[in-house]
Amino acid sequence: AQSVTQLGSHVSVSEGALVLLRCNYSSSVPPYLFWYVQYPNQGLQLLLKYTSAATLVKGINGFEAEFKKSETSFHLTKPSAHMSDAAEYFCAVSKNSGGSNYKLTFGKGTLLTVNP
């Protein structure tokens, strides 16, 4: 069985500050890990994914995440927050990287607010 825990349902940062959204996973097989972002009234969009090629994954909009097997973590970071980063962020784990068997197990989400 797989599971995802996102620490902190709500994170608030100032514009220009570091963004750190935490994600820990549990998986009985080598995991594939994802971060999705959801802006208001829009569908989830893929920010980045880890598929075992490199432990530090760079995504869109300046976000990156590092896979740490020893800590079973896949935290999302961005050096400098922008107002447009305000959204809900979901961490997810899968046994597969894609294909028709693309089943994801999601965390509860973290709402990021950015203060001017």
Next chain:
Amino acid sequence: GAVVSQHPSWVICKSGTSVKIECRSLDFQATTMFWYRQFPKQSLMLMATSNEGSKATYEQGVEKDKFLINHASLTLSTLTVTSAHPEDSSFYICSAPDRVGEKLFFGSGTQLSVL
């Protein structure tokens, strides 16, 4: 990029009625679509996998007779919540992988409120 359109975005219905939610892949064909449900402050939970031309695969604990899934074409999957009750009130989201299975695209979701 590929887009998945979900309709309606919100619906209010009376207890005992049925509600249909549509999920369309707009510029690609999707032989598989996924239906998720999200209760407030909870994770998105996979309900079922919709397969074009065959029966849907339901996750454990999801009633197939209550949540009817039809995937009649390569661009459309529908989820019908039959005899809806207040406990079915939730946020329903569909998703579809692109043709090569590299990316997963999500609809914007449907907020269902059953009175």
